[in-house]
Amino acid sequence: MEGDIKSMSSPLLKLKNFKIKGTIKFGEEVEEEDWEPMGPTPMPKVPTLRKWDFRLLKRYPPFYMPICDMCCLCTFGKCDLSRGKKGACGLDIKKQQARIVLIACCIGAACHTAHSRHLVHYLIEKLGKDYPINLGNNIDVEAPITRTVTGIKPKTLGDLEKVLDYCEEQITHLLSATHTGQEGDYLDFESKAMHAGMIDDLAREVGDIAQIVGLNMPKGDEDAPLVDLGLGTIDKNKPVILCIGHNVVPGRYIIDYLEENGLDDEIEVCGICCTALDITRYNEGAKIVGPLSRQLMFVRSGVADVVVVDEQCIRTDILEETLKTGAVLIATNEKMCLGLEDISHLSEDEMINYILRNRAALILDEEKVGKVAVELAKIISKERKDKKCLPDLNEVVELAKKCTECGWCNRVCPNSFEVKEAMIEAKQGKFDKFVELYKKCYSCGRCECECERNLPIVSMTTKVGEYFIKDMKFKIRAGRGPIQDVEIRRVGAPIVFGDIPGVVALVGCSNHPNGEEEVAKIAKEFLERKYIVVASGCAAMSIGMWKDEDGKTLYEKYGGSFEAGGLVNVGSCLSNCHITGAAIKIANIFAKVPLRGNFEQVADYILNRVGAVGIAWGAMSQKAAAIATGVNRWGIPVIVGPHAAKYRRMYLSDGKDFEVLDKRTGEIMKIEPAPEHLIVTAETVEECICMIPKLCMRPNDSPKGRAMKIYHYVSVYEKYFGMMPPDLEKFVRTEQDIPFMIKDKVMDYLKEKGWKPREKIPKEPTIIY
Amino acid sequence: MIDRTTPYQPTAGTNLNHADVVSPTILIQMIKRSKNPILIVGCKLDKDVEEILSKLNMKKIHTPKEMNLLDIMKYLAKGEHDLALFIGITYYYLAQALTHLKHFSSVITVTIDPYYHPNACYSLPNMEKNEHVEVIKKLVDAL
Ligand code: SF4
Ligand code: SF4
Ligand code: SF4
Numbered sequence: 036m037e038g039d040i041k042s043m044s045s046p047l048l049k050l051k052n053f054k055i056k057g058t059i060k061f062g063e064e065v066e067e068e069d070w071e072p073m074g075p076t077p078m079p080k081v082p083t084l085r086k087w088d089f090r091l092l093k094r095y096p097p098f099y100m101p102i103c104d105m106c107c108l109c110t111f112g113k114c115d116l117s118r119g120k121k122g123a124c125g126l127d128i129k130k131q132q133a134r135i136v137l138i139a140c141c142i143g144a145a146c147h148t149a150h151s152r153h154l155v156h157y158l159i160e161k162l163g164k165d166y167p168i169n170l171g172n173n174i175d176v177e178a179p180i181t182r183t184v185t186g187i188k189p190k191t192l193g194d195l196e197k198v199l200d201y202c203e204e205q206i207t208h209l210l211s212a213t214h215t216g217q218e219g220d221y222l223d224f225e226s227k228a229m230h231a232g233m234i235d236d237l238a239r240e241v242g243d244i245a246q247i248v249g250l251n252m253p254k255g256d257e258d259a260p261l262v263d264l265g266l267g268t269i270d271k272n273k274p275v276i277l278c279i280g281h282n283v284v285p286g287r288y289i290i291d292y293l294e295e296n297g298l299d300d301e302i303e304v305c306g307i308c309c310t311a312l313d314i315t316r317y318n319e320g321a322k323i324v325g326p327l328s329r330q331l332m333f334v335r336s337g338v339a340d341v342v343v344v345d346e347q348c349i350r351t352d353i354l355e356e357t358l359k360t361g362a363v364l365i366a367t368n369e370k371m372c373l374g375l376e377d378i379s380h381l382s383e384d385e386m387i388n389y390i391l392r393n394r395a396a397l398i399l400d401e402e403k404v405g406k407v408a409v410e411l412a413k414i415i416s417k418e419r420k421d422k423k424c425l426p427d428l429n430e431v432v433e434l435a436k437k438c439t440e441c442g443w444c445n446r447v448c449p450n451s452f453e454v455k456e457a458m459i460e461a462k463q464g465k466f467d468k469f470v471e472l473y474k475k476c477y478s479c480g481r482c483e484c485e486c487e488r489n490l491p492i493v494s495m496t497t498k499v500g501e502y503f504i505k506d507m508k509f510k511i512r513a514g515r516g517p518i519q520d521v522e523i524r525r526v527g528a529p530i531v532f533g534d535i536p537g538v539v540a541l542v543g544c545s546n547h548p549n550g551e552e553e554v555a556k557i558a559k560e561f562l563e564r565k566y567i568v569v570a571s572g573c574a575a576m577s578i579g580m581w582k583d584e585d586g587k588t589l590y591e592k593y594g595g596s597f598e599a600g601g602l603v604n605v606g607s608c609l610s611n612c613h614i615t616g617a618a619i620k621i622a623n624i625f626a627k628v629p630l631r632g633n634f635e636q637v638a639d640y641i642l643n644r645v646g647a648v649g650i651a652w653g654a655m656s657q658k659a660a661a662i663a664t665g666v667n668r669w670g671i672p673v674i675v676g677p678h679a680a681k682y683r684r685m686y687l688s689d690g691k692d693f694e695v696l697d698k699r700t701g702e703i704m705k706i707e708p709a710p711e712h713l714i715v716t717a718e719t720v721e722e723c724i725c726m727i728p729k730l731c732m733r734p735n736d737s738p739k740g741r742a743m744k745i746y747h748y749v750s751v752y753e754k755y756f757g758m759m760p761p762d763l764e765k766f767v768r769t770e771q772d773i774p775f776m777i778k779d780k781v782m783d784y785l786k787e788k789g790w791k792p793r794e795k796i797p798k799e800p801t802i803i804y
Numbered sequence: 805m806i807d808r809t810t811p812y813q814p815t816a817g818t819n820l821n822h823a824d825v826v827s828p829t830i831l832i833q834m835i836k837r838s839k840n841p842i843l844i845v846g847c848k849l850d851k852d853v854e855e856i857l858s859k860l861n862m863k864k865i866h867t868p869k870e871m872n873l874l875d876i877m878k879y880l881a882k883g884e885h886d887l888a889l890f891i892g893i894t895y896y897y898l899a900q901a902l903t904h905l906k907h908f909s910s911v912i913t914v915t916i917d918p919y920y921h922p923n924a925c926y927s928l929p930n931m932e933k934n935e936h937v938e939v940i941k942k943l944v945d946a947l
Contacts, residue, residue, distance in 0.1 A: 098874060100903045104820040117821050117907065128907050446813055451895060548894070680900035685874060715874060718897055719847060722868035756869045 070188050074633030077186030078201050081208050081230055087635045088226035088668065090802050091642075094693060095686035095713040097225055099132040102683050106131045109215045124215050133224030134213050136660065136684045140231035141210045143661025146347055147235050147609065148202045149370065150282060151242030155195050157284055157401075158249035164193030168244060171254040173519040179619035179630060180240040180612055184233060186632035192249065195241045202238045205230065225684075232665025233634075235658070240612035246283060247516050252316040252606075257522075257596040259515040259604070262315040263322040264579045264588075266329070267507030269305050269338055274416035276408050277339035278306040279330065281347040281608060283313035285367040288405030289343070290318045302412055307333060308348050309572055309607035315513045316606055323511060325580065326573035328477035328545035328653075331356065332497040335478075337424025340415040341408050346370045348544070348656060354395055360424045363415055364395040367404055372397050383407050387414075425498040426491070431469075434495060435461035437488045444482035444492060449678065450475070450548055454482050454492060466499050473500030475550035511579035512590045514571070514606020518617040520624055522597040526567065527625025531644045533740015535599045536747050537731030538567045540614045541574040543651030543659045546678045553720040554652050555581030558589055558602065560724050564747055565599040566731075569617070572608040573653065611662055615669055618645045635803060642670025643695070643800045646731040646744070648710070649673040650723065654682070663714055672710045672730045677718050686713035690762065695734060696804035697797035703804065704795050706734050707766050721755040729766065734800040738771035746774035749781065764790040808929035812919035816899035821906070823927040826914060828939045831926070832946045834914070835862070838887035844876055849892030850933065853940050857891070860944045867893065873901050881909040890924070891916045899923050916940070 076083050104117040106126060114122030121127050126134070158166070168189050170177045178189050181198055189195050209231050212218045218227065246252060253259045269275060278286045286306065293299050304321045306314050307330050311323040324333050327348050334342065334353070337360040344353055346368040354373045357364040366373050375397040378389050383406045390396050390411055398404055426434060435458045444454035452475060457468040473496050482492045529535040539561045541554055554577035558568050570578050579588050593602040597617065605613040622628040622640040630637060641647075649666050651659055654675045660682055663673045667686060675682070692705040709732040717723035728748040736744060745766060752760040764785055767773060769792040773781045809825055811817045826834075835841050843864045845857065863885075867873045873893060880888050881904065888911050890898055898915070902923040905911050915921035918936035920929050928939065 098878060098904065099908070100900050101907055102818070102900065102903065104818045115820055447815075449813075449896070451813065677894055677897040680874075680897055687874060687878060689878065690875065715872065716897070718868050718873055718894055722872065725868075726872075758869070761870050 071629055071631040073186055074629060074631050074636070076634050077632030079184065079230075079634060081205065081212070081227060084230065084634055084668075085223070085226045087638065088229045089222065091668070091670075091713065092222055092225055092686070094802070095688050097133065097221065098685045098687045099129055100680055100683050101128050101132050102681055111215075125219065129221040130219065130224060132683045133221040133228070134218070136664070136682065137209065137224050137228040137231060138213050139657040139660040139682070140228045140235065140664050141206055141213070142657035143659070144202070144231045144235035144238060145206050146658050147242065147661070148199060148206060148238040150346060150609070151238045151245065152199050152203075153282065154242050154249070154284070155192060155199060155245045158245050159192050159196070162192065162249055164191060166192045166249065168192065168194070168248050170244070170247065170517060173521055174255050174517055175520050176620050176623060176630075178240055178244055179616040179623065180236050182630040183619055183632070183634055183637050184237050189244070192245060195245055198237060198241050202234050202241075205234045228664050229668040232661050232663070233668050234665075235661035236612055236615055236665040236669075239609045240616065243516065243606065243609040243612055246313065246609070250283065250287060250317050252313070253513060253515045255517045255519040256515045257594065259513040259595060260319040261510045261590060262319050262513050264325065264509040264511040264576060265507045266324055266333060266336075266501075267505070268322050268509075269303050269324065271338050273301060273303045274412035275303045275305065275339045276341045276343060276412050277324070277333070278304070278310045278314060278343045278345070279308060279349050279353065280345035280368070281309040281313075282345035282368060283310060283317060285343055285345055285401045285404040286310055286314040286321070287317055288402055289408050290314065290321060292405035292409050296409075298409060302409060309609070310345055312514050312572070312575065312607040316516075319513060323576060326545040326551065326576040328547070328551065328573070331478035331480055331493055332500070334360065335424060335494050335497050336501065337362070337419075337422060340419060341365065341412045343367060343404060343408055344371060347658070358394055361419045361422045363390050363411055365390070365404060365408060366395070366397045367399065367401055369399060379403070387411055425494050425501070428498065428502055431495045431498055432461055432464050434490055438462070438490060439488060441487055443485045443487070447481045447485040449479060449481065449546075452476060458490075466503060469496060469499040470503050472496055473504065474552070477545055477547065506582075509579045509582065510588045510590050511576060512595050512602070512604045514575070514604050514610055515595060516606055516610060517613045518597045518603070518620065520620065523617065523620045523624045526598060527621050529599070530621060530646060531625065531735060533646060533733070533736035533744055536564065536566055536646070536728065536740075536743050537561075538569060538617070538645070538647035539727055539731075540569040540647060540649045541578065541652070542571045542611055542614070542649055542662065543574055543653055544655035545573045545577065545653045546655035546676065547577070547653040548677050549720070551577035551580050554578055555589060556720060557650060557652065557724055557727070560751070561727065562589065562593050562600055562602055567597060567599060567601055567603070569597070569603045569605060569614050571605045571611050571614065574651070575604045578602070608658060608662075614649070615666060615671065618647050618669065618671060621645050638668065638670045639801050639803050642710075642802065644733050644735040645671070646733050646736070647671050648727055648730040650727070651679065652676045652720070652723065654679045667713045672712055673714045674723055674726055674730065675714065675716050676723070677716055680716050685715050687715060688712055690765070695797055695800040695802055698799035698801050700798070702795075704797055706797060706800065707768060707793075709734055709766065725751050725755055725760070727751075729760070732766055734797060738769070741766070741768065741772040742774040745772060745781070746777065749777055759784050764788040768793045768796055808931075809920050810930070811899070811922045812930055813896055813899070816896060817922045818903070822922040823915070823920070823924045825920070825929045826926040828942045831914065831916070832943060834887065834912070834926070835889075835947060840885045841887040841889065842880070842885040843889045843891070844873075844893070845891055846893030846898070848894055852937055853891070856937070856940050856944055861947060873897065874904075877901050877904045880905055880911050883909060883911060885911060887912045887914065889914045889916055895919055916943070
């Protein structure tokens with residue numbers, strides 16, 4: 036029996052913002068039932084899976100690109116680590132790179148763990164520890180990552196706490212290893228980074244499952260509703276509340292308050308980044324402005340009356356930018372207090388008055404945010420009715436005339452976009468180049484900071500975009516959460532044998548080299564080729580922000596099932612867990628690989644059989660680093676965009692034959708290098724597209740399946756580069772692998788390369804031996 | 805006039821060990837002296853320069869079409885070529901990828917874009933387009 040302390044605490048305690056955490060337990064904890072025999076590695080500690088990591092790292096050794104010659108982490112330093120020199124603590128440049136990668140992965144994992152901890156804590160407070168985890172009749176394997184990593188089959192919200200306890204313990208150990216004078220081997224740093232990545236996976240699963248059951252979000256619904264996306268969908272005549280970040284809880288209360296008071300039609304609630312995605316999973320009436328990349332543009336446009344921020348990926352100058360527009364800001368999360376006064380102890384009406392006077396505050400009681408944000412929006416929208424935030428078009432021309440054409444904006448723009456050229460053209464009252472800039476610019480504001488004339492470049496770009504691009508209304512399918520077990524049963528065999536040529540997962544942030552459209556381009560290419568395309572987070576939004584000639588988005592054209600030619604939006608960044616989860620479920624449901632505490636076997640199965648590849652075209656954050664590294668540990672390769680080279684480390688094989696054990700015959704043999712890399716950058720979207728079919732190849736492909744994959748590899752290469760793939764001979768094992776339709780062409784090519792068929796192909800490849 | 809030796813994207817610098825600026829004359833001498841030079845040509849090359857370069861008699865790899873840039877770096881690190889020239893690759897991407905060779909190989913790297921590239925061993929300075937075209941012409945003529 037358990038009781039909730041909070042319900043027993045006196046109003047006086049509450050009044051002083053005095054919170055008591057935790058629950059009282061009576062009696063013994065019940066032993067977990069034996070749902071599957073326990074595997075070898077439940078709750079793996081930092082070194083437990085080291086052997087597995089070393090196997091991967093032997094095949095895919097870390098490739099380092101040090102972003103800096105030095106280390107400056109302790110006061111012995113700065114230390115020069117270039118040209119083979121060591122730091123005062125003995126560290127060399129490889130170890131330093133690996134250490135930074137581990138630190139990034141720890142930051143990412145901590146972020147997701149803290150986010151999930153907050154959700155679980157909050158939901159337990161509201162619903163109790165015993166609230167069941169039930170994802171509906173179609174999902175029995177509710178938490179594949181949790182089952183595999185920890186050996187726990189979570190039945191209640193309370194069970195999720197145990198998983199988070201484990202995550203937090205691991206992160207502490209991992210982070211401590213980065214202290215000066217601890218770990219001293221780069222491969223061990225990498226193994227630890229993989230551990231951090233796996234913990235990140237686990238924490239995300241906990242958080243997403245908690246919010247799905249606790250807030251009744253779609254439970255693997257293939258037909259999740261289509262929701263509004265894009266700046267053009269927001270009705271500017273209504274009061275507008277903008278939520279930014281990743282945590283759905285404050286947004287939830289805003290939606291609830293609107294519904295309870297019949298205000299749904301009178302006030303616009305919209306969001307940027309993952310909070311937006313998760314609010315639409317909670318209520319389809321909410322609107323998504325767009326990905327992270329549009330944050331500053333949208334705030335500058337002044338459409339929002341109240342800006343509510345929670346956690347992660349929010350501009351850290353959001354307060355300053357919001358106040359400039361005359362809007363007010365509410366911070367709602369302890370991780371982002373922005374120097375504001377904590378007014379959580381006040382009544383809602385007192386809060387409203389406080390914010391009207393002070394324009395911003397910190398409210399750590401999300402329940403109160405609902406009323407406060409809505410009532411403020413009503414008042415502020417009247418107050419700001421005629422407020423002009425962006426320059427007029429003729430003012431843009433006048434501002435442009437001040438430009439000295441120094442060119443520094445182009446040089447500091449992360450993508451070297453042609454800002455100067457847009458200015459020069461605008462001086463003549465022409466805006467074509469500004470419109471082009473608008474389409475690609477992710478409003479980071481670096482150009483503005485450098486401009487010697489202090490020109491408000493982002494505001495100018497936003498104005499031009501707003502004025503000339505009328506059609507900014509799109510659709511996206513609300514995040515559906517997990518993949519159903521029955522879907523896995525249907526696609527398990529075709530994926531494992533290669534008849535479905537691959538699963539392409541488009542995930543991650545918006546640090547795109549050329550705007551959002553390229554993500555949609557990738558999705559379109561592979562949907563047409565009948566791959567399964569899965570999406571989450573900002574990438575899922577980017578896919579929605581492109582329309583075909585009929586004015587339809589890809590979400591309107593393709594169904595949401597996990598099947599060939601399906602476009603599956605799983606949800607926010609937390610929901611990425613369902614992508615790894617699907618791969619794990621293929622091992623379990625289709626191939627009966629036991630999950631419980633059985634990480635290595637499951638990952639080995641995925642590496643050798645499940646043709647999935649992750650694409651983080653705009654990977655930016657430390658969370659993305661953790662996600663990618665976690666996914667890598669499960670044996671899933673990842674392609675990242677050119678900016679991701681700044682993560683400093685990739686995992687690249689040398690492209691020569693790999694070695695596996697054929698479990699069927701007990702023989703160790705050479706095989707083709709598939710999948711060739713574990714994480715690799717592509718410079719252009721064309722290169723990325725051409726890499727995808729290749730990285731979907733697996734040693735276990737049947738000849739028919741491999742032929743299909745080779746067909747797509749050749750076909751995209753010819754389409755985008757006008758030639759045969761230059762390394763095709765590596766991936767054709769025997770003549771049976773050659774697709775019938777292009778047989779002559781491929782044979783000619785192979786002859787030229789001196790190709791010979793392989794004598795042996797493993798029946799049951801494994802790298803565990 | 806643009807400054808010559810601030811990295812074209814200023815944040816690409818790495819605080820220590822920046823590339824030496826190289827003149828066309830020295831560059832030509834370096835190539836002539838090299839036993840096994842190679843030119844890595846990117847897809848962002850200016851059309852005029854591309855045409856001039858097509859006449860250059862030197863082993864070339866086109867990236868990404870023929871090979872991924874990081875795979876190229878891995879290959880170059882093995883040391884088969886004593887001199888590697890780079891042109892036409894996304895600036896920040898090359899800046900980052902070059903650091904692999906800077907730290908883990910003895911290959912002499914030279915960038916021949918019209919931008920100063922701090923992470924190479926040698927780089928042309930930042931320059932205007934027409935000046936760059938002249939440099940490339942000079943190079944092709946001399947070799
Ligand atoms: S941690 Fe080591 S390498 Fe870094 S500054 Fe300190 S002594 Fe130097
Ligand atoms: S705001 Fe846009 S144009 Fe300016 S630096 Fe950032 S991406 Fe480049
Ligand atoms: S930095 Fe400012 S002054 Fe210089 S070219 Fe760009 S817009 Fe003009």
